[in-house]
Amino acid sequence: MLQKQIYRVPTDAFWFPESLSSTLCFLNSNDPKAWNYLAFGEKSRVSDWASFTKKEKGEWYYGFLGYDLKEPFLFQREANSHWFPPLFMFSPEWVVRYKPGYVEVFGDVTAPKSQFNALVDDLFLGNLQSGSVFKKGDEEIRLTPKTPHHQYIWNVKQIKKHIQRGDIYEANYCQEFFAAADLDPISTYWSLNKKARPPFSAYLQFDDFRIISGSPERYIRREGKKVFSQPIKGTAPRGATPSSDTALGTELSNNRKERSENIMIVDLVRNDLSKIAEKGSVAVTELCGLHKFPTVFQLISTVEAQVREGVEWHEILRSTFPMGSMTGAPKKRAVEITDQLEDFHRGAYSGAIGYIDPEQDFDFNVVIRSILYDKEKSYISVPVGGAITINSDPEKEYQECLTKIKAIRELFEK
Secondary structure, eight states, rough: OOOEEEEEEOGGGEEEOOOOOOEEEEEEEEOOOOEEEEEEEEEEOOOOOOHHHHTTTOOOOOEOOOOOOOOOSSSOOOTTTTTTEEEEEEEEEEEEEETTTTEEEEEOTTTTTOOOOOOOOOHHHHHTSOOOSSSSTTTTOOEEEESOOOHHHHHHHHHHHHHTTTTOSSEEEEEEEEEEBBBBHHHHHHHHHHHHOTTTTEEEEEEEEEEEEEEEEEEEETTEEEEEEEEEEEEEEOOHHHHHHHHHHHHHOOHHHHHHHHHHHHHHHHHOOOOOOTTOEEEEEEEEEEEEEEEEEEEEEEEEEETTTTTOHHHHHHHHOOOGGGGGHHHHHEEEEEEEHHOOOOOTTTEEEEOOOOOSOEEEEESSOOOOOOTTTTEEEEEEEEEEEEEHHHHHHHHHHHHHTHHHHHHOOO
């Protein structure tokens, strides 16, 4: 078990051990009242579900669950050995839990201390926010859609045919925008964070892989016997003026199509949580709440439950993953259909980044509004998707995808 030491110091006077591993995970709430986490120094790692479930109490785990950790009976495309693994979690040597003016450090308390390493300083204080997102000069990065526009439209129409036949009610269909270029990942992370200020922002690096996440969505959190999930369905751009901003928010709140998307996923999440919950404990505490972010409005719901006695932490994840907002209803058939239509491997996208603490409580985001980067191959992937229902207009769905990645494209395309 990692030992704990506490520092109550000004943010410009942090002290910390010098060495940093190339493996690290940074979870940033963008909320001065909430905890931020930095984990680094890899003691061990797991990359498969069976090993992951053997985690014992007393250890921290940080990392991501990839979309390909779908139930075995779901349709599986051929594995892509050149992209993100289906799972990566590591046990860190050090965990820093931070609020302004207050730091808890879990690790070797006998180690010599010196001032925070520059990387730690950059992560916590955001000193790279004004830096370039590129490694070389002022080059522009143009994101190219892997799925041609006409193919995207055709695929959405195919999903609607499945809905008309009664195969599904809703499906989350995704596409990939990509580029071949070099990045300064940490600078890119802070540049994106400055634009979006999302509540579930994350940066993960291991081996040659980087995930730069500007996620607004929580997948699931456990606090003792309580678990809750906060699915997002319903997106609209922010307005250029106060009056147009108010009008766009009101329009989204009252949009029957967007609300129906959200409510269908809420029902799916309620069903998932009921598998591990005490009888009668599943409750919707917020339904289609309108939330403001710097670039978009979102409709967010909250579903809570009390965990049934004897249910292990990994059973909660297995019963709810992949999250309803990134699959569809019913989940199994929706995933089969989208896997057959999508022409890229989601990998870490629509998976989850987060942690499991020594008491086996956990908190994970949904990997959306994110940049996936392979450093060795200089490959940038920006996937994006949306819920398709019977009322979906294919062209409007395409435009919604562009709205969702607008903040990322503005970083790259000058």
